[in-house]
Amino acid sequence: MKLLLRAYVLLVAALVVASPAVAKTVYIVAIVPSDVGKVYITGNDPVLGMWNPHVAEMKADGTKRIFAIDAPKGAKVSYKFTLGSWDREALGEDGLPLTDNYTLTIGDQLYYQHVIPGFKGDPTQTVYVAAIVPDGTGPVYITGSTPALGPWNPHAVEMARDGKYRVYAFTAPRGTGLEYKFTLGSWATEALGSDGKPHQENYRLIVGAQQIYETNIAGFKSTP
Numbered sequence: 001m002k003l004l005l006r007a008y009v010l011l012v013a014a015l016v017v018a019s020p021a022v023a024k025t026v027y028i029v030a031i032v033p034s035d036v037g038k039v040y041i042t043g044n045d046p047v048l049g050m051w052n053p054h055v056a057e058m059k060a061d062g063t064k065r066i067f068a069i070d071a072p073k074g075a076k077v078s079y080k081f082t083l084g085s086w087d088r089e090a091l092g093e094d095g096l097p098l099t100d101n102y103t104l105t106i107g108d109q110l111y112y113q114h115v116i117p118g119f120k121g122d123p124t125q126t127v128y129v130a131a132i133v134p135d136g137t138g139p140v141y142i143t144g145s146t147p148a149l150g151p152w153n154p155h156a157v158e159m160a161r162d163g164k165y166r167v168y169a170f171t172a173p174r175g176t177g178l179e180y181k182f183t184l185g186s187w188a189t190e191a192l193g194s195d196g197k198p199h200q201e202n203y204r205l206i207v208g209a210q211q212i213y214e215t216n217i218a219g220f221k222s223t224p
Contacts, residue, residue, distance in 0.1 A: 058081075117174070
């Protein structure tokens with residue numbers, strides 16, 4: 001009897017080891033601009049089209065696009081979003097083209113959510129950058145990471161004057177992530193932050209997230 005029981009236990013253990021991992025369902029959610037239509041997900045799984053950008057359409061729910069995938073627990077899934085072609089691939093949450101795929105491990109969590117500010121090839125939109133400067137400030141320049149802003153030439157793009165405001169308008173594709181700074185015409189006269197201290201990081205914006213970006217400037221380097 002003991003030998004029979006032991007053989008049964010060994011058989012059950014062998015079946016458990018040999019059985020495939022239990023499939024788990026995860027939900028991938030993309031939040032997109034309100035005027036976006038069909039969105040596709042593609043990746044390294046057959047249900048995701050094996051990197052075909054026009055196979056797996058996501059379910060629309062307002063500004064959300066949702067896709068459920070079943071795979072064995074522990075499986076690693078890589079994926080991206082498109083509007084149906086690689087020419088219309090989604091931008092990253094920072095508004096820049098993705099250099100790496102999104103990745104997840106099945107079973108780590110139930111929902112994976114991404115904010116998509118735009119897609120490659122999106123139409124251009126106008127953005128207004130406004131700086132509020134101290135009384136008596138002369139010409140103020142804006143410079144940044146796109147040709148419309150210099151780029152990074154501290155004396156190339158003068159902002160329009162309107163009282164304490166200095167304003168500059170430019171166009172760029174929706175969803176594009178940009179960085180910029182303000183000067184009086186040179187890096188030696190770069191703008192200070194609202195706390196009066198040197199602004200260590202660049203200002204950032206994503207085209208389409210809002211139309212007007214306003215900054216309070218307490219002063220400039222090398223000025224009283």
